[in-house]
Amino acid sequence: MSTATVAKPTAQQPGKGSRRFSLPVLLLIIAGVLVLTSVVRLISGADGITSTGQMSTALRLAVPIGLAGLGGLWAERAGVVNIGLEGMMILGTWFGAWAGYQWGPWTGVAFGIIGGALGAVLHAIATVTFNVNHIVSGVALNILALGTTRYLSKFTFEDAPQGSSKQSPPIDSLGTFDIPGLSSWLQTLNEKHWFLVSDIAGLVGGLVTNLSPLTVVAVALVPATWWVLWRTAFGLRLRSCGENPVAAESLGVNVYKYKYIAVIVSGGFAGLGGAFLSIVASNVYLDGQTAGRGYIGLAAMIFGNWMPGGLALGAGLFGYTDSLNLRGGTTNVHALILLLAMLLVVGGVYLLWRRKLISGVITLVISAVMFLWYAGTDEVPRQVVTAAPYVVTLLVLSLSAQRLRMPKADGLPYRKGQGK
Missing domain, CATH: 1.20.1270 (Substrate Binding Domain Of Dnak; Chain:A; Domain 2)
Known part of the structure; x- marks a missing residue:
């Protein structure tokens, strides 16, 4: 009786063909950049590049970009390209401001998430159910969201006190807080302008100074996303839909369901980023407030190689360069x-x-x-x-x-x- 030799299939690791940095190497690169930054500060005398205020502003500007990037990560890990992040953020800014003005900032945050999710439902119906080209659907959603919010603003904010067709009335603040003791100590250390030590103090100080509660929530969503997508059975099924949906279906995965969930969660994250802009960053809705941050969030996701940690680094980089524009x-x-x-x-x-x-x-x-x-x-x-x-x-x-x-x-x- 002859026996056939069956080749054992080998699982191909994601990114096997590409070089990926290990954690020690990545930390070494970050340390090297910090050393070079400190050298540049001493040579140029531009102490503001690593000041606590600069880093705090950079964090605040990085949050909406990071949230948009997280939204793109969820959708694309399930196989749906989400160019519509910008439109979902626009819906988040308007719904967040509209509800925040009437019922308070936390209600505005919830409605901002709902607004982004509503836009995501349209994108999911077009791409998942009807197989519309993902780029076309996303661009159409961006245009639709922009026109819809401008139309709604004309009869919701125009007659309100301190409002207009392009601006909402002021929204109550969520408040800010510092880490007691640590913030002031790091601020003092940063102002001494020592080599490297003061730069690290400015970086860490920016992460614990003038924090909004929503900033803390947004930062926590990065490791939460990693845990859900890479450490749970739900995340494995969702990612399988983006790698090989036919194989996933053969194993009993409802591919449509997971794609819908991923895209709706994606819209919720983008809407939360929009609500952050209108409630925390400026406490008012403005026409054109997103200023392309949805696209930059998508770029941060690509820079991070579709991984939450790399995405966070990309958002921080873009937030930092944007903060230079705001602080003279x-x-x-x-x-x-x-x-x-x-x-x-x-x-x-x-x-x-x-x-x-x-x-x-x-x-x-x-x-x-x-x-x-x-x-x-x-x-x-x-x-x-x-x-x-x-x-x-x-x-x-x-x-x-x-x-x-x-x-x-x-x-x-x-x-x-x-x-x-």
Whole structure:
């Protein structure tokens, strides 16, 4: 009796073909960036680049970007591309302000989540049920949300006290708090401007100073998302829908259900980010308030390689560059040019060491241009400061593109029973 040898299938690890940083290496990179930042601060005299106030502002600006990115992460891990994050954030800002003005800020937060989720339901119906192209559906949702909120504002806020067709009345604040003792001690240490120590104090101090309760909730959602998606059976089923929905269906997973859940949760996160903008960041709804943060959140998610930790780092980076614009950042951005030039030198040397000669030489040439720009000017034009977050978005995406691995079935149409 002959026996056939059956090859044992091997599970392919996500991202096997791409190089991924281990935690020690990632921590070493972060430490190196902190050292270079401290050196730049001493050379340029721009103490504001690592001040407690700068870091606190950066955190506040990073929260809506991070929440939008988390929304994109949930949807795309289930195989649905969510370009409509911007529209869901817009709905979150309006619904949050409308309910917050009438019934209080926490009610506004709840309605902001509901508003974003309503937009997500439309996106899910179009993409999951009717297999509409995900990009087309997302862009259409962005346009629809913008027009709907402008229309609703005309007969809800226009006749209200201190309101107009483009602005809501002021909304009560959720309040802020500091960590007793620790905040003041770190502030004092940061003001001494010591090498590295004061910079670390400013970074940590920004995380424990002038906090909104909603900021704490938003930060906690990052590890919560990681635990749900990577440590629970529910998360495994949801991610299987984004990797191989046909195989998931063969194992009894209701792919439609999980895609709907993922997209609705995605809209809830984006709506929460919108509510944060109108209730916490400015305590008023403004037309055009999101200013493309939904797209930047999507970029942060891609930068983070569809992982919550990398997403948080990306949101922090974009929030920091945006904070330079709010805090009179012409001098700070000038110092940032020097930091970028130093980082490019490190990157160029690394590429040469990896024997990527053309890329390494080009990187070193760009770094030389940055050094000359820094040496030849005392400060940068205000327009450069305003454009900094968007320029950083493009640079980060272009530099990290080689290490990305999206879910295999992300954006692909799916029909129940198509594998039979």
